[in-house]
Amino acid sequence: MPASELNRIFxxxxxxxxxxxxxxxxxxIGKMTVQVESDPLKxxxxxxxxxxxxxxxxxxxPGMDGPTLLKAMRQRPETASYPxxxxxxxxSMKEHEELAALGAAGIISKPFSPKDLPNQLREIWRNLP
Amino acid sequence: MPNPSQVPPPLTHQPGIVRDAVDRTRVLADQVELLYRQSPVGIAVTVVVGFVVMWELNSARERDLIFMWGALTLMVAIGRAFLAFAYHNAADRDSRPDVWLRRFAIGALATGVNWGLAGAVFFPAHTDEQQVFLAFILAGMAAGGLPIFSAVWWVFAIYAASVVLPFLAVILTYGSRLFYEIAALVPVFLAVNIAVAYRLNRVFVSAYRLRVSYGKLTDDYTLMNQRLERQLIELEEARMQVESSGRKLALFAERAPIAVIELSADGRIQQINREAENLFGYSQGELAGTSASIRDLVHADQHEEFDGRWKRLIEERESLDGFRMRNPRRDGVSLVCEWTVTPLVNAEGTVLSVIAQGRNITQQLEAERLKQEFTSTLSHELRTPLTSIIGSLQLINSGMLGDLNKDQTELTEVAERNGIRLLDLINDILDIEKVESGKLTLFPETIALDELVREALKLNQGFAERYKVKLVAHEPLPALQVHADRKRLLQVMTNLLSNAAKFSPADGEVEVEMREKGGDVLVTVSDRGSGIPENFRARIFGRFAQADSTDTRAKGGTGLGLAICKRMIELMEGTIGFANREGGGTTFWFELPKHVNTSKE
Incomplete structure (x- = not known):
């Protein structure tokens, strides 16, 4: 469990x-700092x-899907360790298993509840090794 | 078609002893018949010679005696004539020849004795010439009996003996040398005659045996011939039947909407039906009887798999069912076919041929693929905008972005609620599609069902409050475990609880009970609603089932919930149902097999 409270999200x-x-x-709701990026290549x-x-x-x-982006992140030392x-x-269960196999820390299904989203993320954060 | 009544009896083997006995009776019957047939001649000769004797001896002084003898001769003759007549009309002459022989022998004995009497009584009282005459007559009568009686030698023997022996006794009494010489010769003649009769009799019996055997042979032959004819008719009928069923079979194959291919044991194509011609683009003439093998109709990538299957099919006579293969058509396009392949094996275990029946499922597979793609797209493309809609509304309704006035709040809540309803509908459609295409995968685990029930109550309490309904569990719930998919079981409970809440009157309670029943765990969800209309009961677990359209509008829901519940519970090896509740309302229930913990924890 990480020492600090979850704050910075990309x-x-x-x-x-x-x-x-x-x-x-x-x-x-979550009082976090968020950076969003529309272009996966950037x-x-x-x-x-x-x-x-x-x-x-x-x-x-478009351009690069999530799993490919995750693999690319793992190739870069700067980003390799980000949960x-x-x-x-x-x-589908199959797709969720696929993501877990890639080393995803968690999966949130769309549609998600924006009311609960910060808590869901904090829950995942707390359960990190 | 042979008339059943004309069917000859089957030839059965008769054991030797019985057969001999039958033969002996038949031979004897023939002998006896010959005796009786010759009887009139014997009687006539007796009467004629009797008259001559009476005429010759008449001049003598013992006329009374002569007449008495004449009367006796006549009586015996008449008796034998009657006997012959009776025999002629008798029904049992073939079955009981021994009785008729005995009767005939008595007649023969009487005749013989009558002549013997003549010799004994008349001989001493007459002149030399008359004595010679009498001796001549008696010798003639004795010898004359030979052709008449020799059919049965001992009948002749008693006849001849009774003629000769009294005469012999009289000659011996008179004591002259000539008489002694005659007396010495008489037994010799008698013996010779009897021996001849015996020989004749043997020849006769052999001849008759031969005749009877021949007759039997003819009978057997006739019987065999009839049987043969009948068998020929049956054979012809069988041939016609085979031909007609062959035609039927050919018609079945020819008109079948599946490809039917007959193969030899080495896989060469013997015959193909019309559908196979259409499917692969080759004609019967191009494939059948040539070196073309079924292997040529299998995609090259699958040759190895096919060879293995074929080897097992031929060696172990193991038929294939639902075997999917890619089969190249004449134009190179590959079809996917589902094959049933059956070896035709004779009684000795040799594979005569192999019948392959194939169904083209290319289009079916394509349709399934399209459906899956559509479902997947539907899932993604509908969820994405719904995420934005519901998310936006939830953020507004959370109050974090500032307060709205009462009307605005009401409308954004309506929008959020209906957004969620739309999402539920999409999820339900995806679920039922998954369940019905067999693609729903369950992840069963050991679940404490009482805890799951409490969790379901907690999750649905908020929804129930919207209808001013309370969800109440009958505590304490027994601590029982089931082996089931947690998420799906919660979905079932949510469905049952939300249904019960929707249909309960305001301020009502939905009661949840749980107990053990046999090897199962029973969960009941009971409401005090208006009950389920009679005409709706049969299809309540069907798809898009709702009691009436006004209800849908009032209560919301997709009408798929119970259909999904039923299929999910069945996938978890349980049962689901409902019943009227005493005092009004409905109880929905489901049962799942109780999980018995075998490991010690």
Whole structure:
């Protein structure tokens, strides 16, 4: 369990509406600092600059999907150790297992509840090794 | 078609002894018949010679005696004539020849004795010439009996003896040398005659045996011939039946909407039906009887798998069911077919041929793929905008962004609620699709059912409060475990509880009970609603089942909930049902097999 309270979140998501809701949820309700990125190809650079405590990835994004982005992160020493939570509309058990196998720290299904989202993330954060 | 009444009796083997006995009776019957047939001649000769004797001896002084003898001769003759007549009309002459022989022998004895009497009584009282005459007559009568009686040698023997012996006694009494010489010769003649009769008799019997055997042979032959004819008819009928069922079979194969291919044991194509021609684009003539093998119709990638299957099929006579193969068509396009392959094995275990029946499932698979793709797209494309809609509304309704006025709050809540309803509908449709296509995977684990029930009550309390209904568990719930999918079981409980809450009157209670029943755990959810209408009961667990449309509008819901519950409970090897509740309302229940913890913890 990490020593500090979860505060800095980096979120890669191409849908701007959802970006906005997640940002509002985490900033207003969760009192966290959030950096969002619409272009997955720019995400790694964004992360390196922002230095988040936790990264949230969408699965389906144009240009590069979430799992591929996660693999790319693992290749870079700066981003390799960030815990990653997927937020996805893919709901099947098989897909969830696939993400767990990639080393995802958690999975949040769309639609999620913006009221509960900060607590869900903090729960995952607390359970990290 | 042979008339059953004309069917000859089956030839059964008769054991030797019985057969001999039958033969002997038949031979004897023939002998006896010959005796009786010759009887009229014997009687006529006796009467004629009797008259001649009476005429010759008439001049003598013992006329009374002569007439008495004549009357006796006549009586014996008449008696034998009657006997012959009776025999002629008798029904049992073939079955009881021994009785008729005995009767005939008595007649023969009487005749013989009558002549013997003549010799004994008339001989001494007459002149030399008359004595010679009498001796001549008696010798003639004795010898004359030979052709008449020799059919049965001993009948002749008693006849001849009774003619000759009294005469012999009289000659011996008179004591002259000539008489002694005659007396010495008489037994010799008698013996010779009897021996001849015996020989004749033997020849006769052999001849008759031969005849009877021949007759039997003819009978057997006739019987065999009839049987043969009948068998020929049956064979012809069987041939016609085989031909007609063969035609039927050919028709079945020819008109079947599946590909039917007959193969030899080495996989060469013997015959294909029309559908197979259509499917693969080759004609019967191009494939059948050529070196074309079924292997040529299997995609190259699957040759190895196919060879293994074929080897097992031929060696172990193991038929294949639902075997999927990619089969290249003439134009190179690969079809996917599902094959049933059956070896045709004769009684000796040799594979005569192999019948392969194939169904083209290419389109079916494509349809399934499209459906899955559609479902997946539906899932993703509908959820994404719904995430934004519901998320936005929830943020507004959370009050974190500032307060709205009463009307605004009411409307944003309506929007959120209906957004969630739409999401529920999508989830339900996806669930039922998964369940019905067999794609729902359960993740069973050992669950403390009492705790799960309490959790379900807690999760649904908020929903129930909207209808001013309380969810109440009958505590203490027994601590029982089941082996089930936690998430899906919660979904079932949520469905039952929300249904019960929706249909309960305001300020009512939904009661939840749980208990052990046999090897199962029973959970009941009871409401005090208006009950389930009679005409709805049968289809309550069907898809899109709702009592009436006005209800749907009033209560919300997709009408899929119970259908999903039923299938999920069944997948967890349980049962689900409902019953009217005493005092009004409905009880829904489900049962799951109780999990017995075998490991000591």
């Amino acid at each position: 979120y890669a998501e191409d849908d701007e509406d959802i970006q906005r809701i997640v940002r509002m949820s985490l900033e207003r 995400a790694i650079d964004g992360m390196i600059e922002f230095k988040p405590e936790l990264v949230m990835l969408d699965w389906m994004m 990653v939570v997927f937020i996805t509309a893919k709901a």
